[in-house]
Amino acid sequence: MKDTILLFPATGMGHLVSMVELGKLILHQYGHQFSITILLINGPFDPPAITSYVNAISQTHPSITFHTLPQRSVDTAPTRSRAAIAFEFLSLYGSDFFDYLKHLPDSSKPRAIVIDYFCASALPVAREFGIPVFHFFTSGAAVLGAYLYLPTMHEEINTTQSFKDLPDTLLRFPGFPLLPATQMPEPLLDRNDPAYDYIIYFSEHLRKSDGLLVNTFEALEPNALQVLADGSCVPKGTTPPVYCVGPLIANPDEGESQHACLTWLDSQPSKSVVFLCFGSRGSFSAEQVKEIAKGLENSGQRFLWVVKNPPKDNSKQSEEADEIDLECLMPEGFLERTRERGMVVKLWAPQVAVLKHPSVGGFVTHCGWNSVLEAVVRGVPMVAWPLYAEQHMNRALLVGVMKMAIAVEERDEDRLVTGEEVERSVRELMDTEVGRELRERSRKLREMAEEALGPRGTSAAALAKLAKLWSWSSQG
Incomplete structure (x- = not known):
């Protein structure tokens, strides 16, 4: 027995x-x-x-x-x-x-x-x-x-x-x-x-x-x-x-391989897409969503972005039961202007499968430890944008010790991350020498993770x- x-x-x-x-x-x-x-x-x-x-x-x-x-x-x-x-x-x-x-x-x-x-x-x-x-x-x-x-x-x-x-x-x-x-x-x-x-x-x-x-x-x-x-x-x-x-991370299941965003990624160049996903509680104000959109558009980078509805009545939970009106939530004309190089997904995407995809070259994350490990295992460098729990501690480690991420800076008065800051961090990750160094460091850690x-x-x-x-x- x-x-x-x-x-x-x-x-x-x-x-x-x-x-x-x-x-x-x-x-x-x-x-x-x-x-x-x-x-x-x-x-x-x-x-x-x-x-x-x-x-x-x-x-x-x-x-x-x-x-x-x-x-x-x-x-x-x-x-x-x-x-x-x-x-x-x-x-x-x-x-x-x-x-x-x-x-x-x-x-x-x-x-x-x-x-x-x-x-x-x-x-x-x-x-x-x-x-x-x-x-x-x-x-x-x-x-x-x-x-x-x-x-x-x-x-x-x-x-x-x-x-x-x-x-x-x-x-x-x-x-x-x-x-x-x-x-x-x-x-x-x-x-x-x-x-x-x-x-x-x-x-x-x-x-x-x-x-x-x-x-x-x-x-x-x-x-x-x-x-x-x-x-x-x-x-x-x-x-x-x-x-x-x-x-220890979960492997993608059969159903996840059918998600439309993976089909879209199939048509993108290698390591060209920055993936933005902020966890189950990663819901932003309407103002913050528009700032992210502005930053992504001005960055010129390809992107896959998972969006939730803004919280209602100061709730810490996103209102996932409500249908998301992207046209209303995004800046006017944003979806049309970026449709050749960007995809916005409502509520959820198969994160493990996305990070595994060869077209993904960067990850804007809330720094939840499961998400961090999923990026490490796939060799994907990060932009660190912590929201809650121990995520600010994880960012300090990712940026200052592990050298695997770029930090976004929030405004002191309201914790808003401006469109200019989103643009800066995404450009730095995807299109500078700093980003290339992070990518090489991530590649080596991916091999070490496999060995472990x-x-x-x-x-x-x-x-x-x-x-x-x-x-x-x-x-x-």
Whole structure:
């Protein structure tokens, strides 16, 4: 009978996809030894696409079992931040997780549990059952180090002021570029928001883990891994062992290959198209959309641009249910003037398949880590335009450390990126010596990414160490 490895992702498509890819990797290498069960919780902000995604994975990978925990409810009053709502929701599942483990027969108890950073309430529960607990951190190693260091920073910064109120303060994380306090992830900006305390709690539990799996590879972040190894991120304690198991990204499926934008790309010259896509929450104001359009038109570059409707009533979610009127949203005559060299796609495009296409030579991205890795694996250089979560931290790394991206600059007063700035950054990426250097650096990293997951690669070796550890725990 195979030993079960239990995976517990947080809510949200990005976290689920990363955890599923980890499960696929374990089965690909050690399917003869382990089975995979993934625990699901239905979050208050989860898109309907999660259900269809889980169904598709169940059909294509029957060796991955999904188990959904009971539905919980939480106060979603508009006066509460989105992060506070989500974190409270996740914290409610400790008792349900306990009941799930309690009712498993001894022969089916998992040999190891891999939890998301945001599922910290599962750690003490698993310890009650004597089961080893590992974290899977879906961002990179440098950001992992910063989050490990957060409890120390919280203690050392003797102030009641929030980061959002410190525009002139630069924060110093071990091995990390100086980061403006106002560019910290949203949940940490306001000390009076319960989300801030949750993040400190999650980070404290990172330190208690039996091991930290990270969706990265050694050649991508050697400096960050050295800082983690020397203990700088946990100065008054011990850093758990770190295992780089990436890059883990989803492969395009059959249906994606039929998308009209891929047919359009087939007719474009090699590496001539800049692709603009900003993630599931990447919705801009009507003014910002027009500035992007102006910048693309004036740049003279070929482009493929994924557009969502502007948010309504200051919502952080785009109104995807409404039909997008591109003629109304774009500057007058823009679509006609650029139709020979540009394509605008409504709502969604098959990002992995697009980045893989030989006609794509650049990527304007919100700097979500999954998107970053997808670009790295395909050797596509980036324009970094962070929007939320830890994306400003990722931009600092992409531009200042990894040398894989050009940063866009926002206006201080309203965070608008002007058309002139869009034009500058796109031209620099696609048509200057700086862009060519980034492209060459990206090409080399693509080769290193392939090697990392190869039979003798560093990520394959890290997974082998985990498999040996998990096997030992089953014998113990």
